[in-house]
Amino acid sequence: MAKLILEKPKGFCDSYERKPGDHGTTHYCPGCGHGNIHKLLAEAVEDLGIQDRTIIISPVGCSVFVYYYFATGNIQVAHGRAPAVATALKRANPHAIVVSYQGDGDLAAIGGNNILQAANRGEHITVIFVNNAIYGMTGGQLAPTSLLGMKTATTPYGRDLLNEGPPMKVVELLSSLDGPTYLERQAIMGNKYIARARKALRNALQCQIDGKGFSMVEILSACPSGWKVDPTDSYAWMEKNMLPHFQLGVTKDVRAEREPFFRTFKTLSAAEIVEQLDLAVPEPKHFPSKLQKTGYGDPSIKLAGFGGQGILSAGAMLANAGMEQGLQTSWIPSYGPEMRGGTAYCFVNLSERPIGSPTVSHPDVLMAFNRPSLEKFEPDVKPGGLLMYDSTIIDVKPKRGDIEILAVPATQMADDLGNTRMANTIMVGVYVAHTGIMSPAAIEQTLPLAIKRKNLVDANKKALRAGVDFAATL
């Protein structure tokens, strides 16, 4: 039944207490269309019974003070960003009805990408886009929707097609996207138009209430002050200047095709969270340190070779096992400019003490998997340190006489086992067994943590043992 009294809708605050000075009237100029659109929104919020759950976003522009007026949840946001803020507000509160109220500069210029992307994602929000073809608040400058020839503070000679381009048609633009559900343009331009705008706005809100996705109504709206016309001449101005360019009507409506969707979240128990974060692994097994030879303790190890030789994962094998062994460990990949030239390396530290610098200029151990690495890093090895190199593919011999040198035909051994890519694991096996830095069992236990392809774990265990056996022959 139609209402017998048409009065200030309940969607508005009784008194605009947030507004300085006069709490009874809006801050808008006489004849400004914002007031009409506010009324349509406030009335719809009341009639649709969504007042408690509505959150309205105040943009930047003349409508920056939307929050003065609406007796709903309110948030004021940065210029153009309302669709991004709305995205998160709605996802955090799927039950809320989130309304982004934006002007043409805010939505179509500075926030152009934000509206485009939110629409394309099909965010379940409602956007009220007030197009008055001008920036009001900042003093009547050019908007993306300003008309050709239109004089503004920043187009004193009129908008020029060859300088500013043509006015932007936003609903048509968004209608080319698959994401949005409901898009319509209407106008506050006289009785019959206002009735259509009222209906469009309600459709847009209902779209969100029904869980049908993104809705937007572009509303052509008068700015008599900016246009420098009397309010009573403003509708004629719109009809003459705006309507030829901005056609009214529905540009997209797929509400009937969209299945209702309401985002829900589960609350997980602490145990479920731990499990889902892959943190519910059993307590680590600690293997007793069995450092057999002195001089190998607390090593900093550099592993170097070509990308693809498993340099980083060999380092990870050592570091993971070191952790299981109860040692302090760190692993850092070559990173940044060092990666140029095809040489990948990583640093691993295994220490009884807290690790300070995770990289050192002079490593205790160098494992070289290709010739450039050997030639580049051999001079850096700390005197008394250990150099291991893959003697299958490195055809030069190390030159240093003050370090221990182990030639390991790792690639040949890996090839004999059926997979040349396991030379890295063989080298790790040789290192561990030769130095006694940790139990080979610790490495074997933790191999699955360092090897991403689970079907290769068993083969790598074989390679590890081959390395351990090789060390026994040294």
Place this chain on the structure above:
Amino acid sequence: MAKEFIKGNEAIVKAALLAGCRSYYGYPITPASEIAHAAAKYFPRVSRTFLQAESEIASIQMVYGASASGERTMTASSGPGISLKQEGLSYLAGSELPCVVVNIMRGGPGLGNISPAQGDYNQIVKGGGHGDYKVIVLAPNGAQEMCDLTMLAFDLADKWRNPVILLADGFIGQMMEPVEFPAPVGDLPAKPWALTGEKISRNNLINSIYLDNDELEAHVGHLAEKYARITEAEVRFEAYHADDAELVLVGYGIVSRIIRTVVDQAREAGLKVGLLRPITLFPFPTRKIGELCESAAGFLAVEMSTGQMVDDVRLAVNGRLPVHFFSRTGGNVPTVEEIFDVVRQHLSAAQPV
């Protein structure tokens, strides 16, 4: 709970989820992308929101919206992306919205490079956005702290209704170390100011505009008073052999790890050298540096920038002692040897002739 050998960048994500973070809004950039990768993997697993935004500008504004709704929320990036987030950070601080932002610093200015650097100190600690505001800044120096300080960051953000920034570098982000993860946190603090789309929150307003001069002055004064209380309450640092040191080295993040080794080697050589590592960069351990002025003969700030944190050291020292400076930039990390050489120079220069 498990001890995991894990990259610092990934530890951040697990820590955030354990801290009750409900949403991650991000955008890829090296060397912070692993954070987004891990977030994309783990947030949906525990029924929380991960969304790759259209830009850094959008992602921080999504954080603004998520925070306004009362949930714990975060984003992460590196230098160029953090520059784009400054608009949002100013709004978050102005509206007193809690959130956690991670900056895995890379070389700059401009596109710079993807190697570790510390050139964003001023941008983060002094405020890269507009207006009078501060963010709390935490500087982890290893994977365990990437976890621990991420969890602390969410608590501090809620406690002070303020953005908290985790300021690390590419090195700390890429490095793997063992991390002991704590149990998931239980109840989180109530946020009666939030917008929840319910009757009870209908009168709430999230806002940073105060058109009336006196109202804005009162708001800015309120924020300044809050920052003063944060300065009193939240200073964190690590002092290592600092209290009897002649020369106190000051560094944060990866640099502090290298300095620690320098200190160990110097002490073995009989040199009285110590480390002061700020864990909070805002608030800065100004008082501790003042105390060390009583016992030390000088300070040496080491940074991977041309000299940003050193200004805060100088302010704290306030002319009482010499403050030396050593830096590497461009993505280069200072070596133990380089720093040790500088230490020797300054210690020998300090000896009476």
Place this chain on the structure above:
Amino acid sequence: MSRILEEAITVVSAEHCKGCGLCVQACPQAVLALMSSFNSKGYHPAHYVGEGCTGCGMCFYACPEPAAITVYKKGAEYPDQEGR
């Protein structure tokens, strides 16, 4: 005191009105007009000429100022003290 209206009435709150004239333009019956006097803000507020209102509501939706116009349709309960 209130009464049930036998004819519709439009009430313009002079203090809320900004004198834009859109209601005058919108009224199909031409029963709204701007006053020659001023309100406290210096506007010529609109007013209902006293008879001929059909309660169509066109002026209500044409008016940009939320609290400026109230339309009481035929059969509505009308608070007399507001009337003039």
